[in-house]
Amino acid sequence: DAGVIQSPRHEVTEMGQEVTLRCKPISGHDYLFWYRQTMMRGLELLIYFNNNVPIDDSGMPEDRFSAKMPNASFSTLKIQPSEPRDSAVYFCASSLSATGYTFGSGTRLTVV
Amino acid sequence: AQTVTQSQPEMSVQEAETVTLSCTYDTSESNYYLFWYKQPPSRQMILVIRQEAYKQQNATENRFSVNFQKAAKSFSLKISDSQLGDTAMYFCASDTGANSKLTFGKGITLSVRP
Numbered sequence: 001d002a003g004v005i006q007s008p009r010h011e012v013t014e015m016g017q018e019v020t021l022r023c024k025p026i027s028g029h030d031y032l033f034w035y036r037q038t039m040m041r042g043l044e045l046l047i048y049f050n051n052n053v054p055i056d057d058s059g060m061p062e063d064r065f066s067a068k069m070p071n072a073s074f075s076t077l078k079i080q081p082s083e084p085r086d087s088a089v090y091f092c093a094s095s096l097s098a099t100g101y102t103f104g105s106g107t108r109l110t111v112v
Numbered sequence: 113a114q115t116v117t118q119s120q121p122e123m124s125v126q127e128a129e130t131v132t133l134s135c136t137y138d139t140s141e142s143n144y145y146l147f148w149y150k151q152p153p154s155r156q157m158i159l160v161i162r163q164e165a166y167k168q169q170n171a172t173e174n175r176f177s178v179n180f181q182k183a184a185k186s187f188s189l190k191i192s193d194s195q196l197g198d199t200a201m202y203f204c205a206s207d208t209g210a211n212s213k214l215t216f217g218k219g220i221t222l223s224v225r226p
Contacts, residue, residue: 033214042216042219043203043216043219045214048213089155091157093157093214100159101147101159101207103149103156103157105155105156106155
């Protein structure tokens with residue numbers, strides 16, 4: 001079991017550019033979460049999916065953020081256009097009906 | 113809505129000693145789960161221990177144990193025989209199971225001194 005796989009591990013981009021973060025959950029898990037971690041706000045839930053369907057996106061900060069889960073093995077979080085205040089570590093996590101959550105290694109995003 | 117509060121921003125402990133990290137929570141749910149996660153400098157989020165609210169027995173995992181006080185809505189983590197590798201940020205979290213999303217506290221930075 002390779003765990004939850006996120007890519008890239010680091011991303012540096014210029015303000016205004018589009019950024020796409022990727023996540024492969026653990027096979028068989030039916031929940032997928034996207035979290036953002038900053039020093040000021042801690043860990044915030046952005047959006048989560050159940051069986052590939054978005055359930056709660058109330059944590060998505062702005063329309064610049066969007067997330068998709070086209071199938072059970074892949075999800076993306078896109079920021080367009082990116083801004084410096086989007087700089088953070090973005091985590092993907094998956095779980096099997098809340099019996100345990102496994103996090104990926106995170107993507108450190110820096111927008112300059 | 114759930115809230116999780118970790119009021120201590122940082123703690124320090126001597127190697128081989130015992131340390132307790134505090135956490136309180138608030139929820140209107142009758143069934144829920146509580147977690148402690150460890151985040152070392154590598155930034156990986158690692159599950160340390162998990163407690164189901166309907167179980168009265170405190171969860172233990174080797175050197176890690178919890179003191180779960182349901183009436184007081186308190187969920188503290190005790191680390192025995194502290195090791196240098198325990199140096200990390202520790203997050204308390206809760207989940208109702210019904211909506212299955214984790215709510216995290218602000219975290220506490222633990223330093224283990226040699």
